[in-house]
């Protein structure tokens with residue numbers, strides 16, 4: 212039997228999908244797009260806009276964790292804010308030979324065609340938290356340790372990176388303090404020593420329970436600049452955390468505390484902000500414990516669209532299960548990766564022998580929702596890349612719900628292995644206009660087949 216890595220999460224998701232459908236009537240699952248990834252637990256979102264896509268860098272909470280048990284980082288991307296492509300894990304603890312544990316909250320940035328990913332992890336030699344930096348030629352990796360040793364080490368976590376308009380890059384991090392350095396243009400070194408940003412109550416708010424942390428700043432800073440104003444959005448208070456923010460006229464202050472961005476919500480005692488502008492909208496990424504079995508150590512990344520107030524202040528943003536609106540329809544007549552998913556029920560993903568990832572561990576009744584698919588005048592055929600070490604099954608093509616109108620059905624036979632790929636096609640009728648597409652998988656017992664990509668043929 213093929214081992215499943217996420218059996219409990221898969222069962223929980225199938226239950227959640229059923230409840231969503233039952234609660235809101237079909238095509239009910241169309242209403243729920245948060246959290247944005249369902250087949251693994253994700254945390255500590257760090258979005259990056261590059262070449263018309265949002266790349267999302269996250270951590271990965273292991274299933275059934277009772278601590279921040281995190282061994283790898285993950286990358287996702289989307290062109291429309293609702294269908295997210297799984298790029299797998301291009302960086303893990305082994306990337307940093309000096310790291311022993313704790314693949315925690317980081318951020319990636321692009322400079323001169325290279326991508327730099329700053330992360331906190333534990334230095335095996337010292338046992339202390341340190342900041343590593345990895346580099347890649349692509350936003351999806353693979354990433355290599357840029358230095359072979361920590362970039363900085365002072366026992367604190369959660370780096371955020373920002374390049375000012377004059378080209379000066381800054382790296383900030385900290386818990387319980389807030390540190391920064393000015394990075395050199397190579398992005399992997401700095402001169403001088405890390406400096407502390409003064410954590411004053413004027414700058415970072417007053418912690419109600421005071422103690423040895425008088426301000427609200429806890430961890431997870433996210434620093435950026437908009438219309439000449441510098442923002443530091445951070446996880447505040449503990450525990451449970453909320454998201455607060457401060458602004459400043461310069462990259463190092465003086466900071467003024469501005470209030471709450473996201474109140475304490477969502478079944479996770481931590482939260483973590485990430486903010487980008489994309490295609491004319493502003494988006495706030497965060498995490499909560501919204502998936503079945505979710506909680507403080509089994510978190511999930513979600514996103515909301517928001518608008519700045521006229522004076523540049525941030526609104527209060529509430530967690531939703533709806534998520535952000537779709538920015539653009541998905542084109543079914545170009546090849547789409549099977550692991551481009553708005554909502555997945557029961558499925559998993561794995562590294563594909565043909566490059567990238569494929570959808571895996573498919574069982575009878577599992578499905579994938581691809582949101583807002585523009586069929587236009589109509590599709591006449593469906594082609595997909597499949598592999599099966601068993602007897603295969605069927606890919607049902609349904610509109611607007613997992614039991615919605617059936618517009619095609621593609622039979623998949625055994626191919627002699629989970630990575631022995633074959634292309635199958637079938638006719639399609641009745642798919643025109645724009646719909647949520649559901650790929651529903653049916654067959655006998657056990658795992659049926661894997662899916663690498665799909666494409667419709669136009670009328």
Ligand code: FUB
Pocket residue numbers: 254255270279315316331368369430431446481482483
């Ligand atoms: O994910 C591990 C740690 O939890 C992060 O580094 C913190 O920001 C908190 O989210």
